[in-house]
Amino acid sequence: MKIDKKTPYGGIDISLDAIACVAQTAAKSCYGVVGLSRRNSVLDAAKEILSAEKIEEGIYVRKIGKEYEIDIYLCCAEGVKLPEILSQTQKRVAYDLEKAFGIGFKGINVYVTSVQEA
DSSP: OEEEEEETTEEEEEEHHHHHHHHHHHHHTSTTEEEEOOOOSHHHHHHHHHSOOEESSSEEEEEETTEEEEEEEEEEETTSOHHHHHHHHHHHHHHHHHHHHOOOOSEEEEEEEEEEOO
């Protein structure tokens, strides 16, 4: 699956893998993020196998109608305020995706799967 974007100079095809890669780089660069992780539950694992989502180590990009949504699963540092990490990660990913591709997203959902010592 890909995103088709039209410009005055022609068409651009953006793969969901490219979106996941940019989102992954942006999320990893945020303060308090130790790394990214996969979803944990067995139900989510079954959905992952059966769905057409593109996955790039903890980043799940999917198309819902004509809009796109991203789920980010983080491993955060101990002793840092989680709401700040989540807010900054969401803002940074949204900014980097808008800057790189010039498109908006329906939602950028950030989840914490674990907390570890940095």
